[in-house]
Amino acid sequence: MGVTCVCQVPVVEGKSVQQTVEQLHKRLEQLGAVKQGSFFVDCETYHATTNTGAQPSKLLYVMHNSETPLSCLVLFDGGPTLAADANFDVLMVKLKSHFQNAKGHKVESRGARYRYADFLIKVGTVTMSSSARGISVEVEYSACVVPGDCWNLMKEFMQSFLGPSVPDLPSVFSSKAEGLFAPADCMDTMNQYLELFSKIRKQQVLPGSGVR
Amino acid sequence: MQQREEKQLEASVESLISRVAHLKNSLQSFIYKLENEYDRMAWPSVLDNFALLSGQLNTINKLLRNEKTPSYRNQVIIPLLLSPDRDEELAKLTEQRVHVFSHEIVPDHLRTKPDPEVEEQEKQLSAEAARIGQEVAQKQIQTLNKLCSSLLEKLNNPRDDRDAETSAVRQNKQWFNPIDTTALVAAVGFGKGLSKCRPPASVAPGHPGQTMMTGGPTLQQVTIGPSGHQAGIGSSVAQQQPGQPGKMPSSIKTNIKSASMHPYNR
């Protein structure tokens, strides 16, 4: 696993989510990218029913990524992360009296997976309770594990199909400075998806955000 | 009189045939198992097969030694009719092993002499025996007799002692200690006898903010409720417990007492 950047792509004015996704697909295909199957990333939110301290309990996120189909990736907001096998889902069922599943908070992104040389591009439709809320684009440069060394290249590549709305270096990397990207798990990627999901979830609260 | 003997002979041959057939069947099935199921076969079932075979051999031996069984040695078999043609009945009887009863094979099958190879070996041995002198042979016989008798003595005498010893070991030797079983099961089950991680100073690095338990029920103190995490049932027990730390069911007391006699239990 190389360096990954996940960003939200705004829906084109006057178009639906679906149409914008198709436009992105078309641009990638024009570039010469080849479609290689599909992908999904999902996220369940849990909150502790038993507050041990006075402060509100942190939320627990259980995520899955089709890139690591046998794993559960579990995260706390800004806290420790855990990579576990799929039985962690079963464990959460056992823990239901201590950690309650925030229903209706299930977010997922599904879509097509494209390969362009060393780049892996995943264009996904982000859905919450079965309604499309936005578009996610994940770009992975698999030939390098040091974000600082390949960020400019990635940025240039992303500009080629996203246009000017290219994000800055993801904060998960900026906090790491020159340090190596952890290649063993996809936690950095999941952290970025988590950030994106919570951004989209908040958008939903704002009336008339235009993502219908 | 003669008729009776004949009947007896017939009956004994018949029962011998059926016993041998049994033995043959179990040998066949055992060999089949060894060849085809060797990867799945458990040792006890191999032993079972051996036991079956040895039992069947025993019955055959018993049958042969039986008083009612006439001596087969005194019976003479004479080939009355030889034929170079294929005999289907004979093939069936011998499971396709012998197809014709001809001049060629009859001497082999009805022979009273040993196999040619055995005969050859016997010849060599008698030649060898003739070669060494009378005195030397006598000496060798004596040495062998001596060796055999001393070996027999060795085997016979201490066998009684050894038998007595092993049975005593079987009966008296302790392989396990039930008290240890209890202690170990309690330790893996709910940490009984395992040091509590109370001192906060000893928190391993990389465990920030780990506050060790200072109050409330620990695993050892909490009675495991009858049905999982149904809060309603378990709650009264858990709340009650810390209030009366000195009071324990009597069964615990006896456990602690017996365990404390053990050198490793404190």
Add this chain to the structure above:
Amino acid sequence: MEAPPVTVMPVTGGTINMMEYLLQGSVLDQSLDSLLHRLRGLCDNIEPESFADHELVYLLKGRQGNPFILRARRSLAHPTAPWHLRYLGQPEVGDKSRHALVRNCVDVAASHSLPDFLNEMGFRMDHEFVAKGHIFRKGALKVVVSKLSRALVPGNTDNTEPLSLSYLVELSVLAPAGQDTVSEDMRSFAEQLKPLVHLEKIDPKRLM
């Protein structure tokens, strides 16, 4: 607040409702070799595995009810191997027709951040021990013969003291709920270990 029933809960992966069937016993140190010998003869013909594990038992206490217990195990022999997180349900011992103790069981492999993560979830470590020993298999049956030691200094697995002069012997099978026939196999296997070990269905509640 009532939690939703299990069927409504989201389960994306994993094997739900696995049960562990368990028989326990012990063997004195001096008889260990005889037992290992016998197990080598009875079990699958593969090299018996040896292991050295450090188990940390964590509790999560709610406002009411019993604490939730999780067991985290790491291999001392293979420090880079994943941690093993285990949930064990309440044992069912009442059924006389069943020859083994039965309890719900969830096994999870987890990354090395597990202790930190459990702490963040609100779990606190209750106790720890070191188990060293051997594993044997015979089909689905698993036999674990292990020496339990307590850590003299918390967290330090080099400085330990054996808990007793015996080895713990556990015979277990993992099977989906309702497959009680496995307990028959376990009993006949346990029968073959006598008189070295008496494997029994031991109710931990009885020992508390």
